[in-house]
Amino acid sequence: MNDKTLLNVKSTRRQVLGGAAVAAGVAAAGTFVPTRFAIGAQANVKIGFLLPYSGTYAALGHNITDAFKMRVAELGNKLAGRGVEYVMLDSEAAPPKAKDNTARLILKDKCDVLVGPVHSGVAMAMAQVARDEGTLTIVANAGADNITREMCAPNIFRSSFSNWQSTYPCGSVMLKDGIKDAVTITWNYPAGKQMMQGFKDSFLPGGGKIVKEILIDFPSVEFQAHLTEIAALKPGAVFTFFAGGGALKFINDYAAAGLQGKIPLYGAGFLTDGVYQKAGAAANGIKTTLHYSDALDTPKNRAFRQNFESNAKRPADVYAVQGYDAAEMLRVGLEATKGDLGAQDKVVAAIEKATIESPRGNFTISKAHNPVQDIYLREIVNGEEKVLGVAHKALADPATGCKMA
Amino acid sequence: MRAGPIGMDFSYYLIQILNGVQYGFLLFLVASGLTLIFGIMGIINLAHGSFYMVGAYLAYWLTGVTGNLFYAILLGVPISVVLGLLIERFGITFLYKRDHLYQVLFTYGLILVFNEMRSVLWGNDVHGVPVPDLLSGAIPLTETQSYPVYRLFISLVCVALAACLYLVIQRTRLGMTIRAGASNREMVQSLGIDISRLFAVVFGLGAALAAFAGMIAAPVSSVYPGMGEHVLIISFVVVVIGGVGSIKGAFIGAMLIGLTHTFGAVFVPQAASMAVYAVMALVLLWRPQGLFGKA
Numbered sequence: 271m272n273d274k275t276l277l278n279v280k281s282t283r284r285q286v287l288g289g290a291a292v293a294a295g296v297a298a299a300g301t302f303v304p305t306r307f308a309i310g311a312q313a314n315v316k317i318g319f320l321l322p323y324s325g326t327y328a329a330l331g332h333n334i335t336d337a338f339k340m341r342v343a344e345l346g347n348k349l350a351g352r353g354v355e356y357v358m359l360d361s362e363a364a365p366p367k368a369k370d371n372t373a374r375l376i377l378k379d380k381c382d383v384l385v386g387p388v389h390s391g392v393a394m395a396m397a398q399v400a401r402d403e404g405t406l407t408i409v410a411n412a413g414a415d416n417i418t419r420e421m422c423a424p425n426i427f428r429s430s431f432s433n434w435q436s437t438y439p440c441g442s443v444m445l446k447d448g449i450k451d452a453v454t455i456t457w458n459y460p461a462g463k464q465m466m467q468g469f470k471d472s473f474l475p476g477g478g479k480i481v482k483e484i485l486i487d488f489p490s491v492e493f494q495a496h497l498t499e500i501a502a503l504k505p506g507a508v509f510t511f512f513a514g515g516g517a518l519k520f521i522n523d524y525a526a527a528g529l530q531g532k533i534p535l536y537g538a539g540f541l542t543d544g545v546y547q548k549a550g551a552a553a554n555g556i557k558t559t560l561h562y563s564d565a566l567d568t569p570k571n572r573a574f575r576q577n578f579e580s581n582a583k584r585p586a587d588v589y590a591v592q593g594y595d596a597a598e599m600l601r602v603g604l605e606a607t608k609g610d611l612g613a614q615d616k617v618v619a620a621i622e623k624a625t626i627e628s629p630r631g632n633f634t635i636s637k638a639h640n641p642v643q644d645i646y647l648r649e650i651v652n653g654e655e656k657v658l659g660v661a662h663k664a665l666a667d668p669a670t671g672c673k674m675a
Numbered sequence: 676m677r678a679g680p681i682g683m684d685f686s687y688y689l690i691q692i693l694n695g696v697q698y699g700f701l702l703f704l705v706a707s708g709l710t711l712i713f714g715i716m717g718i719i720n721l722a723h724g725s726f727y728m729v730g731a732y733l734a735y736w737l738t739g740v741t742g743n744l745f746y747a748i749l750l751g752v753p754i755s756v757v758l759g760l761l762i763e764r765f766g767i768t769f770l771y772k773r774d775h776l777y778q779v780l781f782t783y784g785l786i787l788v789f790n791e792m793r794s795v796l797w798g799n800d801v802h803g804v805p806v807p808d809l810l811s812g813a814i815p816l817t818e819t820q821s822y823p824v825y826r827l828f829i830s831l832v833c834v835a836l837a838a839c840l841y842l843v844i845q846r847t848r849l850g851m852t853i854r855a856g857a858s859n860r861e862m863v864q865s866l867g868i869d870i871s872r873l874f875a876v877v878f879g880l881g882a883a884l885a886a887f888a889g890m891i892a893a894p895v896s897s898v899y900p901g902m903g904e905h906v907l908i909i910s911f912v913v914v915v916i917g918g919v920g921s922i923k924g925a926f927i928g929a930m931l932i933g934l935t936h937t938f939g940a941v942f943v944p945q946a947a948s949m950a951v952y953a954v955m956a957l958v959l960l961w962r963p964q965g966l967f968g969k970a
Contacts, residue, residue, distance in 0.1 A: 277729075278906050291803040324794075325799070325901075326799060326900050326901055327799075327902070328794070328799045328897075329798075329800065331800050403740060417689070458945055479787075484944050485943070485944055485945050486944060486947070487946075487947055487948040487949075489901075489905070490947070490948060491896070491897075491905075492698060492936060492937075492940070492947075493694070494694040494697070494698065494937070495691055495694050495938075495940035495941050495947075496689045496940060496944070497820070498687065498691055498694055498820060499687075499941060501815070501817060501819040501820030502687045502819075502820075504819055514899060515801040515897050515898075515899025515900075515901070515902065517801075518801045518802075518803055518897040518899070519895075519896060519897040522894075522895070522897065523895070524897070526813065526823040526825075526826070527820055527821065527822075527823070528813055528815065528819065528820050528821030528822075529820070532819050533819065544801075545801065547801055548800075548801065548803040548897075549803055550803065550805070647778065
């Protein structure tokens with residue numbers, strides 16, 4: 271999902287935001303008498319965000335951060351009685367810098383907990399360092415299957431999704447819609463291939479047939495030749511994953527080539543999230559699966575969206591939900607030990623046992639530390655996103671290769 | 676149902692040729708400005724893609740303000756010419772006599788500045804630009820596929836512009852000095868032609884061409900951060916294939932790349948981009964100065 275090129279290099283910036291939080295924490299320490307590690311508990315919980323604050327993914331990084339802080343603010347700016355301090359480090363969505371950045375948050379800034387990142391490449395490097403250092407880490411977006419599969423670790427959690435999880439239910443959905451064969455089209459990179467695999471894992475065993483799998487060089491957005499090919503192949507449907515500018519262009523090109531309405535378009539939810547509003551009528555009829563929908567009509571989601579919008583002055587999205595839930599997972603873990611992060615096994619056990627009340631609906635955490643969550647089927651109808659229902663109830667990632675599962 | 680492109684019928688390939696030519700026209704618009712600046716002024720302008728991006732964002736912004744892409748282009752082109760002239764006057768001017776490395780560093784810095792300005796002015800979101808109502812139709816080609824009128828319109832505009840460029844460069848006094856400047860700068864200077872004004876004109880023209888390409892492409896390409904760098908690299912390929920400084924070369928190079936990319940996508944989808952570079956390598960092996968470059 272990275273549109274940045276090697277030409278897009280920026281300086282790293284670090285922001286320590288915590289004047290108020292430090293003051294609040296010191297004040298709190300006077301009234302709170304910890305049961306264990308008296309000295310340790312007096313300090314604030316230091317949370318390091320390794321998220322993109324510049325470049326293509328900046329909006330995602332800010333939404334995750336702001337929603338995380340919003341949840342902590344709802345709890346009186348405390349987690350299990352301890353004050354909270356934030357270190358924000360721009361990941362620049364640059365995998366080569368991820369190891370150094372993670373080490374810096376852990377060793378130099380002495381962060382107790384890490385939250386991040388958006389980019390899967392950054393997440394893999396970050397997870398490696400965090401696993402070696404043993405720092406509690408919550409991945410708030412990156413969907414790389416590996417993080418909660420072969421790379422899984424006791425101290426690493428995910429509050430978002432696995433790529434596989436987001437598309438697996440769509441195969442069954444399409445079969446139910448009477449579709450017998452499909453063309454898949456995505457970028458030739460890990461996220462794209464993992465999402466296609468999820469789809470195939472339900473579509474093929476159900477009797478579906480893949481006419482052709484098209485993989486396009488990342489991040490090329492020249493789709494015209496492939497659309498002509500799809501038009502000639504006339505499959506029952508097209509299943510796709512693109513994101514950001516590529517998604518918008520694909521949706522527009524698909525409609526402009528006259529395929530909209532003739533060959534149904536299905537995809538991972540990221541195809542339309544934050545995109546369909548800009549695509550207008552071209553997005554109508556696209557069906558996608560994802561663990562969240564802006565249009566979920568539950569009291570919890572309505573309240574969350576209202577709060578976020580009045581705090582951040584912009585609408586909430588799936589990334590904000592994932593940030594919000596990362597804070598909630600951390601709260602559950604810390605409260606089990608009254609704020610003591612030293613007893614990490616107890617923190618981990620508490621999160622594993624918890625049912626997280628999320629704007630997306632309640633979810634639990636698998637043994638591999640990935641959410642076990644409902645995947646929704648959504649459709650763009652007349653320029654609005656509609657939730658058609660739950661495509662798969664309480665779906666768990668297979669966690670293939672994870673020693674904890 | 677057919678198994679793959681091999682068994683596809685004749686019309687299928689005709690449509691793919693159309694796709695390739697159409698992509699080539701768009702590449703030509705960006706690459707022509709780049710080759711002018713590179714060939715005549717000897718400036719490696721890495722920020723050329725940024726002008727493309729600025730054009731696209733101007734189209735998005737001004738279409739929102741005026742309600743019509745055509746008005747947006749009418750307003751946007753002068754803005755980008757002025758922008759180009761300002762950058763030439765206050766930046767590039769000092770680099771003519773310097774090594775290419777300075778130019779690369781400076782124009783690379785410009786990319787960062789442009790990206791940050793874009794982020795400040797328009798944010799980091801992706802945007803769509805509506806196709807003007809007049810051109811929003813589509814021509815059915817097969818029972819499943821139709822061709823958007825707007826894409827054909829882009830091709831027509833590119834042909835018209837290519838013809839204009841050709842006439843200006845081959846048939847006018849300005850074109851004569853530009854060609855002279857490309858082949859022998861000192862001689863032109865010693866003949867009493869104000870070379871600095873000529874360079875300003877060329878840079879402004881080049882910037883405007885790139886920005887115009889961004890504007891006219893905005894409805895089909897969408898508008899997103901990083902679009903400039905993407906187009907820059909492929910434009911350099913076109914320029915190098917065609918021969919630095921040659922408009923004709925840029926045209927042929929753009930067509931070659933457009934068709935290579937399209938048919939690469941048809942036959943070897945995983946390696947479509949690589950096919951483009953393979954063609955470049957072959958051309959350079961055969962003619963190291965490019966198809967129409969001066970040896």
